[in-house]
Each structure stands twice: as structure tokens, then as C-alpha cells.
Amino acid sequence: MKATKWTKKPLEPNWFRAEEEKSVADKVYDQLRRQIVTLQRRPRDPLREKLLVDEFGTSRTPVREACLRLQRDDLVCITPKSGTFVAPIWIPLVLDAHFLRMAAETAVIKELSVKISDEQVAELADIVERQIEARKANELAVFGRLDELFHSNLYEFAGHPHARRAVERQKVHWDRIRYVAIPDMQHTSEVIHDHNAIVEALQKRDPVLAERAVVEHLRTLPDYLEGLSRSRPELFETKM
Amino acid sequence: MKATKWTKKPLEPNWFRAEEEKSVADKVYDQLRRQIVTLQRRPRDPLREKLLVDEFGTSRTPVREACLRLQRDDLVCITPKSGTFVAPIWIPLVLDAHFLRMAAETAVIKELSVKISDEQVAELADIVERQIEARKANELAVFGRLDELFHSNLYEFAGHPHARRAVERQKVHWDRIRYVAIPDMQHTSEVIHDHNAIVEALQKRDPVLAERAVVEHLRTLPDYLEGLSRSRPELFETKM
DNA sequence: GTGAAATATCTAGTATACTAGATTTGCATT
DNA sequence: AATGCAAATCTAGTATACTAGATATTTCAC
Numbered sequence: 284m285k286a287t288k289w290t291k292k293p294l295e296p297n298w299f300r301a302e303e304e305k306s307v308a309d310k311v312y313d314q315l316r317r318q319i320v321t322l323q324r325r326p327r328d329p330l331r332e333k334l335l336v337d338e339f340g341t342s343r344t345p346v347r348e349a350c351l352r353l354q355r356d357d358l359v360c361i362t363p364k365s366g367t368f369v370a371p372i373w374i375p376l377v378l379d380a381h382f383l384r385m386a387a388e389t390a391v392i393k394e395l396s397v398k399i400s401d402e403q404v405a406e407l408a409d410i411v412e413r414q415i416e417a418r419k420a421n422e423l424a425v426f427g428r429l430d431e432l433f434h435s436n437l438y439e440f441a442g443h444p445h446a447r448r449a450v451e452r453q454k455v456h457w458d459r460i461r462y463v464a465i466p467d468m469q470h471t472s473e474v475i476h477d478h479n480a481i482v483e484a485l486q487k488r489d490p491v492l493a494e495r496a497v498v499e500h501l502r503t504l505p506d507y508l509e510g511l512s513r514s515r516p517e518l519f520e521t522k523m
Numbered sequence: 524m525k526a527t528k529w530t531k532k533p534l535e536p537n538w539f540r541a542e543e544e545k546s547v548a549d550k551v552y553d554q555l556r557r558q559i560v561t562l563q564r565r566p567r568d569p570l571r572e573k574l575l576v577d578e579f580g581t582s583r584t585p586v587r588e589a590c591l592r593l594q595r596d597d598l599v600c601i602t603p604k605s606g607t608f609v610a611p612i613w614i615p616l617v618l619d620a621h622f623l624r625m626a627a628e629t630a631v632i633k634e635l636s637v638k639i640s641d642e643q644v645a646e647l648a649d650i651v652e653r654q655i656e657a658r659k660a661n662e663l664a665v666f667g668r669l670d671e672l673f674h675s676n677l678y679e680f681a682g683h684p685h686a687r688r689a690v691e692r693q694k695v696h697w698d699r700i701r702y703v704a705i706p707d708m709q710h711t712s713e714v715i716h717d718h719n720a721i722v723e724a725l726q727k728r729d730p731v732l733a734e735r736a737v738v739e740h741l742r743t744l745p746d747y748l749e750g751l752s753r754s755r756p757e758l759f760e761t762k763m
Numbered sequence: 764g765t766g767a768a769a770t771a772t773c774t775a776g777t778a779t780a781c782t783a784g785a786t787t788t789g790c791a792t793t
Numbered sequence: 794a795a796t797g798c799a800a801a802t803c804t805a806g807t808a809t810a811c812t813a814g815a816t817a818t819t820t821c822a823c
Contacts, residue, residue, distance in 0.1 A: 342778040379685035390626035445619035
């Protein structure tokens with residue numbers, strides 16, 4: 284057995300594995316994350332590894348990996364030898380998530396408004412149509428998913444899917460806020476109005492108008508946050 | 524022993540632990556990351572857990588944790604039951620890292636140019652001064668650190684440190700490119716010129732001029748990447 | 764020699780055991 | 794009852810063992 288044979292690299296490892304079966308750790312992560320974002324687990328709740336192990340029926344390793352990932356997402360705080368806790372909603376983090384989203388999406392829309400295709404405009408218009416229907420049917424969950432789709436399509440069409448990923452990693456903090464106060468009917472009405480304005484600006488291929496529409500769409504969020512943090516202070520943390 | 528006692532939350536866990544001693548896993552992560560970014564470990568090199576364990580003198584667990592974090596950073600590819608490899612430099616990822624940085628930094632500079640203090644302008648000017656000295660002394664490492672400091676100060680002064688974090692997490696892919704071709708003297712000269720333009724615009728509190736200066740500073744990078752990927756194709760990967 | 768099946772070996776994912784340190788509990792003393 | 798202190802107990806970090814599956818090597822028929 285020649286040593287050199289063992290050190291040579293594989294010719295072509297699977298860099299782009301199409302389908303990836305989820306590991307146990309991934310499933311635990313997904314579920315815990317969902318629970319935290321939806322406030323089923325609330326800020327400052329302890330996350331006892333032992334209980335999670337019993338709940339998920341796994342060993343400590345996948346649970347621990349999930350918690351470590353959540354820590355990197357700023358969704359849990361881990362204090363060695365002490366405990367793991369659901370992180371409070373850090374206001375500076377939410378504000379910066381919003382700032383980053385605003386910055387990225389205005390840049391995206393400026394690029395997009397000069398190169399978007401007719402088919403893509405039609406697809407965005409179709410999403411807004413379906414949002415109107417979801418609003419009529421009072422299906423807020425569907426409405427939310429369509430909202431996600433609308434914005435992610437902006438990044439995809441502009442050719443910046445990875446920028447979207449980076450923005451979304453921060454956006455999780457904002458998502459948690461959406462569950463502090465479930466969006467009401469008036470809110471959905473405003474969203475539809477704003478989305479329509481964005482689609483129209485893109486249709487006209489007008490970068491200035493499009494940017495203004497995006498800014499308008501995202502403008503009100505910080506004030507909203509301010510109000511929420513006053514009415515539910517136990518969920519928030521101002522310094523970080 | 525009352526059950527209720529065991530479920531109550533700690534009054535005030537250490538959310539803001541000032542000093543955090545680094546775990547073994549953190550050290551392994553830092554070192555591996557540095558090796559990958561500086562191309563001491565090159566794209567497509569296998570990362571054998573056993574060898575790393577011997578090298579770092581730890582058990583598998585911290586090494587594995589480090590690799591998982593690197594995977595989330597898109598710096599390594601893990602194929603279950605097969606192997607772990609240093610990821611190629613994905614061009615779409617680098618371009619989007621650049622796009623995000625451009626978007627964030629133009630937004631930062633626009634905010635900053637209306638609220639920056641005289642002391643902060645002076646601090647930025649001082650950094651540029653020190654860059655000029657580093658250039659004269661031919662200290663490229665110092666120059667690079669000052670460059671980092673200049674840009675990170677923009678985020679700090681604008682009050683968006685967490686947005687900076689998100690941008691920097693992507694920027695690691697660009698950093699790897701800096702080691703494909705070490706920046707030369709001409710490059711440092713351009714950087715100093717651009718930084719001076721930014722400081723001057725901030726001094727005048729002129730948002731339009733400031734934004735233009737930032738765009739100008741970051742404008743040339745994609746073309747540079749194009750050239751590099753042609754001359755060193757073995758390090759890169761165009762599709763993702 | 765060539766090709767294919769059989770075998771050996773290595774891999775990452777998971778389970779479990781152990782450690783040191785932080786926190787809580789309970790008791791003794793006042 | 795209040796307080797200080799020691800023991801018990803829980804925690805996250807680390808080490809090790811085991812598994813299934815992917816890859817590499819060898820064997821063997823032809």
C-alpha cells in the first residue's frame with residue numbers, strides 16, 4: 284500500500300449535491316428555531332438539553348449542534364456550565380436587520396428596474412393578485428408566505444440570491460416580532476398597496492420611482508418596533 | 524423538593540458576559556478559518572478529521588464543531604459518509620458579498636454624512652494618514668488592518684455595528700481572493716486616494732459626494748475578480 | 764491484461780461517558 | 794428567622810465508542 288495513494292484528492296467530490304437528506308441535527312434546529320421565532324418558546328426561557336433530548340428522542344449531540352447554530356443566529360444565549368436560554372429580542376439587532384434589508388433591497392430594485400423582463404413583472408403582479416385573494420379569504424399565513432415570495436423574487440430576478448440569504452439570516456429577528464402582534468387587516472391592505480407601487484414602478488422601468496416605493500414600503504417598521512417594545516418590555520432588550 | 528422550584532427561571536442570567544474564554548472548538552475554528560482564508564489550505568483540499576485531531580491535539584468533537592461552522596460560512600463542503608473539503612472560491616458568492624457590501628456601505632455613508640462628528644472625521648483622517656505611513660514603510664499587513672478599521676469605523680459611527688457583522692460574514696470570500704494575488708503598491712495608492720475622497724466628502728457633509736466616493740472605491744472589484752479567475756481557474760468555481 | 768465483484772478502509776452522524784465549574788439546596792449556627 | 798457555608802445537582806464542553814454508508818483497494822474469473 285503506497286502512502287501517496289492515500290493522500291491524493293478525489294477527482295470530483297459532490298460539490299453540488301442536488302438532494303440532501305436532513306440530519307437529525309437539522310430537524311432539531313428547524314423545529315427549535317420555528318418555536319423560538321413563533322414565540323412558542325419565549326425570550327429568557329431556559330432550554331434544558333436534557334428535556335430537549337427527551338422531547339426529540341435523540342442523543343445530546345444533535346441537540347447541542349442545533350443550540351450552537353441558534354447561538355450563532357443570536358437566537359439563544361449559551362453560558363458554559365450554567366445554561367442555555369432563548370435570547371431576548373435585541374432591539375439594536377432588529378434595527379440593523381431592517382437597515383440591512385432596506386439597503387440591500389433598494390440596491391436590488393435599482394438594478395432590477397433596468398433589466399427585469401416582462402415575464403418577471405407578470406410573475407410579481409401575479410403574487411400581488413394572490414395576496415389580494417388571501418386577504419379576502421382571511422388567510423394570513425398564506426399572505427405571509429406570498430410576502431416572503433415577493434421579496435425573495437426581487438433578489439432572484441436581480442441575480443443576487445446569496446445577498447438575499449445574508450439579509451434573511453438577520454431578518455429572523457424581525458420575524459419574531461411579527462408574532463408579538465399578529466398583523467391585522469389594515470396592515471395587509473398597506474402591504475398590497477406598497478407591492479402594487481413597486482410592481483408599477485418596475486413595469487415603467489423607473490429606478491427612482493422603484494427605489495422610492497421600496498423605501499416607502501419598509502419605512503414604518505422602526506416606529507412600529509418602538510411601540511411594541513414599550514407594550515411588551517419583558518420580551519425585549521435595548522442594549523447589546 | 525417542590526417541582527415548581529426546578530422550573531423557575533434564573534433571575535438574571537449573564538446575557539452580556541463581558542469576557543468569554545474561548546473554547547477549544549473556537550480555537551480550532553479560528554485557526555482553520557485563517558488557514559483557509561490565507562490559502563494555506565487550498566480549495567478542494569480534503570480536511571481529514573483524524574489528521575486535524577492529531578494536529579490540534581483535541582478530540583473529534585471540537586474539530587467537528589469547527590467544520591460545521593465553516594460549512595455554514597460556505598468555506599468547506601461536507602459530504603456525509605464521504606469527506607470534508609475546502610470549498611472552491613464560488614464566484615457568485617464573491618460577487619454577492621461585494622454587492623451586499625456596496626449596498627450597505629452606500630447606505631451607511633449616506634446616513635453618516637449628515638450626522639458624523641468632527642472628532643469622527645478626524646479619526647478617519649488619522650487612519651488614512653497611518654495608511655500612508657504604512658505604505659511608505661511597505662508594511663502591507665498593517666495597511667490591510669488599517670483598511671479594515673477604516674471601513675468598520677464607518678459602520679460603527681453610523682450606529683450599525685450588526686449590519687457590519689452580517690456584511691463581514693460574507694466578506695470572508697473576498698478576503699480569500701486577496702491572498703490569491705497580494706495587493707501591490709499601485710493598489711495601496713488607489714485605496715489611499717479613495718479613502719481621502721470619502722473623508723473629504725464626509726467633512727463637507729455632502730451625502731451625494733460621499734456616496735459617489737464609496738461607489739468609486741468599490742467599483743473595480745468585479746473586473747479584478749474576472750481576471751483572477753481566468754489566471755487561476757483551479758481555485759474557483761463559477762456555478763453554485 | 765481487463766473488468767467486475769468482493770473486501771477493506773475511511774467518513775461523518777449519532778450515542779454515551781466523563782469533567783469542571785456554576786448554581787441551587789439544605790442544614791447548622793447565630 | 795436570618796445568614797453563612799458545605800454538599801448535592803445541574804450545566805455545557807470534551808472525549809470516546811459505535812454505526813451506516815461511501816470510497817478505495819484487492820481479488821478473481823475470463
